[in-house]
Amino acid sequence: MSRYLLRRLVFALVTLGAVVTVTFFLVRLAPGGPFDGERRLPPEVEANLRAAYDLDQPLLVQYGRYVANLASGDLGPSFRQKDFSVNELIGMGLPISVGVGLAALSLALALGVAGGTFAALSQDGPRDRLLVLGATLGLALPPIVVAPVLVLVFAVSLGWFPAGGYATAKHFVLPAITLALPYAAAFMRLTRGSVVEVLNRPHVMTARAKGLGRFRLVSRHVLPSALLPVVSFLGPAAAALLAGSMVVEEIFSLPGLGRYFVQGALNRDYTLVTGAVVVYAALVLGFNLLVDLCYARLDPRIRHA
Amino acid sequence: MREALLGTPLARVCCAVLLLVVLAAIAGPWLSPWDFDAVDWDAIDSAPSAAHWLGTDGVGRDLLARTLTGARLSIAIALAATLVSCVIGIPWGATAGYVGGMADMAMMRVVDGLYALPFILLVILLVVLFGRNVVLLFIALGAVSWLDLARIVRGQTLAAKNEAYVEAARAMGVGTPGILKRHIVPNIIGPALVYATLTVPGVIIAESFLSFLGLGVQEPQTSWGVLIADGAREMRTSPWQLAAPATMLAVTLFALNVLGDRLRDALDRRPRS
Numbered sequence: 001m002s003r004y005l006l007r008r009l010v011f012a013l014v015t016l017g018a019v020v021t022v023t024f025f026l027v028r029l030a031p032g033g034p035f036d037g038e039r040r041l042p043p044e045v046e047a048n049l050r051a052a053y054d055l056d057q058p059l060l061v062q063y064g065r066y067v068a069n070l071a072s073g074d075l076g077p078s079f080r081q082k083d084f085s086v087n088e089l090i091g092m093g094l095p096i097s098v099g100v101g102l103a104a105l106s107l108a109l110a111l112g113v114a115g116g117t118f119a120a121l122s123q124d125g126p127r128d129r130l131l132v133l134g135a136t137l138g139l140a141l142p143p144i145v146v147a148p149v150l151v152l153v154f155a156v157s158l159g160w161f162p163a164g165g166y167a168t169a170k171h172f173v174l175p176a177i178t179l180a181l182p183y184a185a186a187f188m189r190l191t192r193g194s195v196v197e198v199l200n201r202p203h204v205m206t207a208r209a210k211g212l213g214r215f216r217l218v219s220r221h222v223l224p225s226a227l228l229p230v231v232s233f234l235g236p237a238a239a240a241l242l243a244g245s246m247v248v249e250e251i252f253s254l255p256g257l258g259r260y261f262v263q264g265a266l267n268r269d270y271t272l273v274t275g276a277v278v279v280y281a282a283l284v285l286g287f288n289l290l291v292d293l294c295y296a297r298l299d300p301r302i303r304h305a
Numbered sequence: 306m307r308e309a310l311l312g313t314p315l316a317r318v319c320c321a322v323l324l325l326v327v328l329a330a331i332a333g334p335w336l337s338p339w340d341f342d343a344v345d346w347d348a349i350d351s352a353p354s355a356a357h358w359l360g361t362d363g364v365g366r367d368l369l370a371r372t373l374t375g376a377r378l379s380i381a382i383a384l385a386a387t388l389v390s391c392v393i394g395i396p397w398g399a400t401a402g403y404v405g406g407m408a409d410m411a412m413m414r415v416v417d418g419l420y421a422l423p424f425i426l427l428v429i430l431l432v433v434l435f436g437r438n439v440v441l442l443f444i445a446l447g448a449v450s451w452l453d454l455a456r457i458v459r460g461q462t463l464a465a466k467n468e469a470y471v472e473a474a475r476a477m478g479v480g481t482p483g484i485l486k487r488h489i490v491p492n493i494i495g496p497a498l499v500y501a502t503l504t505v506p507g508v509i510i511a512e513s514f515l516s517f518l519g520l521g522v523q524e525p526q527t528s529w530g531v532l533i534a535d536g537a538r539e540m541r542t543s544p545w546q547l548a549a550p551a552t553m554l555a556v557t558l559f560a561l562n563v564l565g566d567r568l569r570d571a572l573d574r575r576p577r578s
Contacts, residue, residue, distance in 0.1 A: 015418050023430065030434030136566070140559035142510045144517045144530065145551045148537040156541055236420050243425035243514055250518060251537065261426065262518060265433040273430070280423050288421045 008292045012285040019281040020070065023274050024063055027265075034079040034268045053079060066274070075275035080267045086275035089260050094279065096166055097256035101245055103172055104179035105238065111180070112187025113230065117218060119188070120195035131188065138185030143244045147178045147251040164253035175248045182244070183237050190230050198226040224298060231295050235288040242280060306499070309564070309571035316567055319560035326557050330380055333373030341374035342366060342525050350543055360545040362535060371527055372549045378528040379554075382443045383508040389447020390454055390508075391501050397451065398458025399489050403466050404481065413459065416452050424449040425511065429520055437523050446511055450504050457500045461493040468492075499568050506561040513554060529554045 035041060035049050050056045054065060069076060075086035119131040154174060155163035161174050198204060199222060207221045246258030257276055264272030311317050329336060339345065339357070348357055349365035359368040401412035428445045435441055465471065466489065474488050509529075515521030516530025524531070529550050536547030 011418070012421075015421065018418075019422065022427075026430055027434060031436075032434075136562050137559060139506075139562050140555050142513065142554075142558070144513055144533050144537070145555050148533070148540050148547055148551070152540055152544065239421060239423045240425075242423040243511070246425075247514055247517055262429065262433075262520070265430055268434075277426050277430070280426055284421060284423050 004296060005289075005293065008289055012289055016278070016281055016285055020067065020274070020278055021063075023277045024066060025059070027268070027270050027273050028059060028062075030268075032268050034270060036268070053077070070278065075278065076271040078264075078269055078272050080264075080269040080272070086271045089272060090257065090275055090279055093255060093257040093260050096254050097245055097249070097258060098283070100172055100175050100179060100248065100254065100256065101238070101241055103176035104245075105183070105234075105241060107176055107180040108183035108187055108237075109230075109234075111184040113191050113223075113227070115184070116188040116191025116193075117195050117223070117226075119192045120199065121214075121218070123196055123199075128192075132192070135185040135188045135192075138181050138188075141181055143178045143182075143247045143251075146181055147174070147248060150174050150178055151251070164251075166254050171252075171254075175252045175254060178251075179241065179244045179248050183241065186233070186237065187230055190233055191226065194226040194229050195222055198222050201225075228295070228299060231291060231298060234294075235284075235291045238287045238291075239284045242284070306568070306571065309567040312567070315563060319563045322556060322560045323564070326376060326553070326560075327380065329373055330376035333370065333377060337367060337370040337373065339367035339370045341370040341527065343370075350539075352543070353545055359549040360543070362546055363539060363543075368532075368546065368549045371532060372529075372553055375527045375529045375532045375550060376553060376557075378439070378522055378526060379509055379512060379530070382439065382446070382512050382522075382528070383505050385443040386447035386450060386508040386512075387501055387504050389444055390451035390504055391498070393448065394451030394454030394501075395458050395490065395494070395497055396485075398455035398460075399462045399485055399493070401455070402459035402462030403485055403489055409459075413456075416455055419449075420452055425514070428511070429515065429518075432515065432520055437520065439522065439526070442512065442515070442521055446508050450508055450511075454497065454501055454504065458493060458497050461496060462489055465489055465492050496572055499572060502561075503565045503569065506558050506565065509554070509558065509561075 033055075034053075035046055041049070047056070054062055057065075066076065073087075075090065078084045078086050078089055081089065115131050115135070119128045122128045151163045151174065154160050162168075162171050163174075165171050195218075204217065204221050207217055212221070242258070245256065246262065248254070249256040249258045257279065260272060261276035261280070263269070264276060309316070310320055334340070343366065345357070345361060345365045345367065347365075348354070348361050350363050351357060351361050351365075353360045357367050357369065359372065361367055362371065397412065397416075401409045428449055431445045432442055471484060471488050474484050479487070512521055512528065513530030513533065516528050517534040519534070522528040522531050532550035533547065533554065536550060540547045
């Protein structure tokens with residue numbers, strides 16, 4: 001098992017390295033630079049600025065320095081937001097993004113697994129039909145549709161939750177629901193399909209024949225093997241969640257990582273963009289490693305390989 | 306295929322809805338008396354009325370005309386991006402499946418690695434850095450949505466490569482590229498294209514995300530994402546501005562998902578030799 005995890009770790013690090021490299025060169029090769037503004041700077045000033053940020057060095061030297069700094073956890077100074085380092089900016093945005101993301105993922109997982117199991121247990125019955133239809137509907141409701149409607153109903157009309165901001169836990173309810181909805185639907189379909197399949201396996205039939213109660217049957221014999229595909233979908237789901245989180249941060253005015261990323265890209269703030277991508281990628285890859293770990297615990301074939 | 310598309314009342318309704326959406330998008334400019342960017346000074350920010358069936362936006366542009374024009378661009382981008390994903394995904398999957406061995410492992414490892422990446426970041430970087438034009442948008446979206454297709458095509462190729470006709474071609478001395486091009490791909494292209502339609506809703510969602518953030522389609526052009534972003538800004542005072550594009554997007558996605566599921570089931574159930 002440790003060899004399996006070691007391999008995954010190396011794979012993740014290599015991927016992260018590739019992401020850093022591609023992003024680094026991509027933003028620097030793009031037209032436009034961080035010091036382009038409405039008014040052209042005097043050449044001497046611009047030269048000094050470029051020198052201050054190492055931009056006068058050959059690209060490869062810049063890259064080497066960036067990677068060396070990165071290895072010690074330093075993402076460099078922000079080019080556009082003076083007096084802020086990228087670490088500070090990301091340090092402000094990250095907790096908000098991670099908070100919303102984790103809340104949404106947990107909610108989606110809870111709703112999806114519960115709904116999918118219920119649907120599978122009454123396969124093809126009216127309850128099943130209703131849940132499946134609900135899931136298809138959930139997939140058709142991306143955050144950009146759901147968020148405004150939720151705000152209109154629960155913030156403007158009913159006044160139950162605030163429409164934006166991040167002061168209290170209440171502020172995170174609507175963003176988390178918005179973000180969770182399509183993934184709850186996806187998890188539900190996955191769970192339903194795999195529970196239906198596992199229910200017909202011999203070991204479940206044996207357990208049922210021995211008179212095991214429904215709850216124990218499902219929790220001890222069905223779910224552990226039925227959840228494998230769900231667990232392996234967690235990784236890609238976390239990556240896809242990012243796209244939604246950017247939209248959600250925009251709609252609910254949450255100053256999360258997504259905002260810094262979009263802002264940085266628009267301003268050609270090289271270090272901020274690269275830093276945001278690195279942190280995003282590290283988060284997703286780290287989460288994937290965690291998923292692999294869970295997978296190995298759940299699946300004895302991997303544990304003993 | 307026919308059964309999947311027309312087998313149940315729900316499927317028939319979804320087919321009809323999609324057909325309607327596509328026809329309305331194509332015929333949009335002739336259906337509505339207003340141009341999508343024409344300003345009606347007498348009806349600025351007006352609720353749905355006899356003159357403007359779906360109301361007008363904050364500068365007096367007809368929302369029916371705008372939603373239909375938006376549909377045009379959203380659907381066109383989705384189709385073009387799906388085509389791009391086919392151009393990458395089908396050769397990738399077919400090569401990996403046919404060549405096998407180390408090459409297969411390496412190629413599928415790349416796919417696995419890419420799955421774990423937050424791709425939308427790359428698309429955003431590309432469109433922000435290299436100009437926000439529609440061509441770049443669909444190429445970028447297509448370039449990141451070929452992964453599922455590559456996996457499916459690889460699976461199909463694995464099944465096809467042991468068929469007698471492939472063996473016959475090999476025995477006659479046809480090289481690997483020739484076999485792939487003349488024998489494998491033509492035989493798996495049908496199911497591959499059906500699977501490719503499953504990418505369409507994802508691309509529509511991605512495009513609407515980007516346009517919503519102001520990173521995709523730009524004024525004066527419009528798409529569902531742009532319209533929803535505009536509508537969301539005004540929803541407290543003029544909810545109809547949000548209602549038209551949001552409903553159309555949701556209904557289209559729903560119909561695509563329902564039909565996509567049925568197509569997938571129909572393909573999966575076919576016995577494999």
